[in-house]
Amino acid sequence: IDDKIINKAKEQNKTIKEITDFYTNAYHAEMAKLGVKRPDIEPKATESLEAMFELIEKLLLSNHAYKTSNGDVYFDTSSDRDYLKLSHRVQDESQKQQRIENFSEKRNSADFALWKSVHDDSVSFESPFGKGRPGWHIECSAMIEKHLAKKGNKFAVDIHGGGADLLFPHHENEAAQTRCATNHTLANYWMHNGFVNIDGEKMSKSLGNSFFLKDALNVYDGEVLRFYLLGTHYRSNFNFNEEDLLNSKKRLDKIYRLKKRLFGLPHKDEKTEFREDLLKALSDDLNISESLALVDEMLTEINEKLDNDPKAKEIKSQALSNLAYLEEVLGFGGQ
Template sequence: MQIYDTALKQKIELKPLNSNEINIYVCGPTVYDDAHLGHAKSSISFDLLRRVLIALGYRVKFVKNFTDIDDKILAKMQSTNQTLEQITTYYIDRYISDMKALNVLNADIEPKATCYLNSIIDYILKLEQNGATYKLEDGIYFDTSKDEKYLSLSGRKDENLIARVKSNNSKRSEKDFVLWKFDENWYDSPFGKGRPGWHTECVAMISNIFGKTIDIHAGGADLLFPHHENEAAQCRCAYHKELAKHWMHNGFIQVDNEKMSKSLGNSFFIKDALAIAPGEAVRYYLMSSHYRANFNYDIADLLSSKKRLDKIYRLKKRLSGVEASEAKGEFKNSILDALSDDLNISVALAKIDEMVNQANTNLDKEPKNKALKSTIMANLNFIKDTLGILYQDEFEWFQYGFDETQKEKIMNLIKARDEAKLAKDYKKADLIRDELNSLGVAIMDTPNGAKWEKIWTE
């Protein structure tokens, strides 16, 4: 498989460090607010990577963290009068719910920074022992001058440095960053009471969980500098090795052609997108652009993307109840070939569109061909496992947009229509159909009874 290595700035062949096993660490959210589309794009991108690697036969250990101690969380505590645990537990649960809606697989391990304080402290002690730290009034700092390769990952120049938070003027260099912030309200440590800096938690957790250099460290392009740069520097100074063999980064999300940013007031939450379209449609939409490309979110494009996904669901609906054979052959290979080229999703989706069109044509010609149906269903199951779509019931998919009370009303009307037809009261049956249409419901009579779906309008 070919992937784009951010550090090398080129595509390379992925060769696992340990036989057929691949270790991946993805930087997760800071849990002080609802997850936004940037979180969704990153999660979907590397969920796709994980699924493709599994389809190729690799054993994947996948870790994604939660930052649950941070200045932003502390500010939320002050503004809401809630505890750290109340805030972080609530938003972790919200994040997990959003990921489930997007069919993002659970990570094998989902570490929280507060559960790895001993590992973080030990890491700082190791850096201190190696002469890579110094102490100021407000905390323990990392001395970037001790890392000869600092800025080699991001390729930045000194004049392009931008601090994530307000800088301490007493630092030896603008590049230096805090490892442990002194704060009497928090945790005991050999340095004094305080809490960890953002850049140390991930590198400490990677060391604790994997104990060695990992195959892939991934995250959003916004994390390349300073977060990932600073992680890599700490690892080199602590253990004289590289933190990751390869680095991967997904592109920025834009809303109305502007970079998504809370400071700009255009940060679009996942929950907002889910209020417009089903989670799988949101996934399909965000996945439809290459993971490294910047993505411009547009509601009209989201709805158009749902229509494209609808066509695949129409085929699944046409094959309802068919038992699948084993996925193999030209179609499966063409998808894996495309996705093995640095997750070339455009080619993969084009191949899927071709398969769907050809499948419908073949089914029109041979509607009773069981072997044909079984093969097509196998292809759909392969798409499900590899791309993370087609999880929904093929009939319920087309009923999205109605709540349970509305669905109950619709089912009662369909039952009344069936009874009217049975009594040969076709006038009443037609009136009920008209009422269903007025509710935005299309009804289809099939050999297995009446089926219904929502009439979608833009």
């Protein structure tokens, strides 16, 4: 339930559902071309309002939230002793005492909205706190609690991901409200991905260098883009340029050349040293550089052995098992 979506709906004279369905469907289509599997559930904020109300009410009852005279509900950051421990930010005394606006009823400058009251004819929803819209952060916590969290678990989810720019304030605020409302921690592991650069420059509308996946998919096969995108560690910034993409495609082609060499041969699922090494590398914070280096070594070694002995059944069997595992774990080589 985002202001930008609401404004776009007004501009195009469409419903919010029409706008969100359009972009959701486009996203699904692009992810499918990249070989990304659909999640089991895809909750929508507009269908999770009751879960948000429940979480806000818990925070109000436990004095971790308060309501202002105009109907807004804020989270009281001073009530959470662990606030800012996720992002490791330091808030000095002047920040703690600062008021954003003279007329503001916020107790602390860092307090964030759980519910924003609406007093005009703009998009709003009825709630126990009055007519309004949910704050950005509460949507995520509420949907996680409703669909993923299990009673008695120390963590609501094992892994929570997002862009590095979301660490603060979004993830910090998510973690705080979940912790205070439920007495369990939001996530066991936090994984933050880097940004996209174009030819060494940060992607931005002002520079006119925005990179859209839909445009790249008109030129390159989805698997080629998948392999290229996977070549950069998720926490690093991704620098898109066509020369690197073409070099990445050559690397992918090596997999298919070996696969063609083994075409039509039966194989059984067997453990190999390559499979163990690949899993070990990926278990180290998804160390993709080491993983792809292992792939290159495996391809070179098997091709050399087959050059020396084209009828080596054991080598062929291991090679087929390795390629099948590569497809299963990293999602390429299956076309």
